[in-house]
Amino acid sequence: SCLLFSAGFTKLSVGSETEGVDEAIQITEPDQLAILLSYTTGPNVGEKARKLNVQVERLRERLQGYNVCAAVVIPLNEGDLFVRDLEECKEENINLVLRPELEQMFEVVRGREWPRAKETFIHLLTRERLRPF
Secondary structure: OHHHHHOOOEEOOOOOOOOOOOEEEEEOOOOOEEEEEEEOOOOOHHHHHHHHHHHHHHHHHHOOOOEEEEEEEOOOOHHHOOHHHHHHHHHHOOEEEOHHHHHHHHHHHHOOOHHHHHHHHHHHHHOOOOEEO
């Protein structure tokens, strides 16, 4: 969270009925973008993807003009996940932020790439698979 906020993202209030959403963030430059995040360490990735997709659709109705997407953040490598979970994320159009992406985010903060943190984080969180409203 601190990394995201220091890179220019702000917290987005999404209301009380947000099952499956651990954090919602937004950024308005260069485009209006809302990202729903769900954090996990367990084998429930597919379930989280389904819940997030429902929330993406709800938020899209509320936020006219925003690109809305979601990601499940899990500190594992792709090979550590069940194939079915990977397929469900793809079917639901939910991005996975895995160990390699998390390591990249930390490297950006620790390294000289900090001026590009916002762009790097947007790319890693969305994989540029934005679904315009």
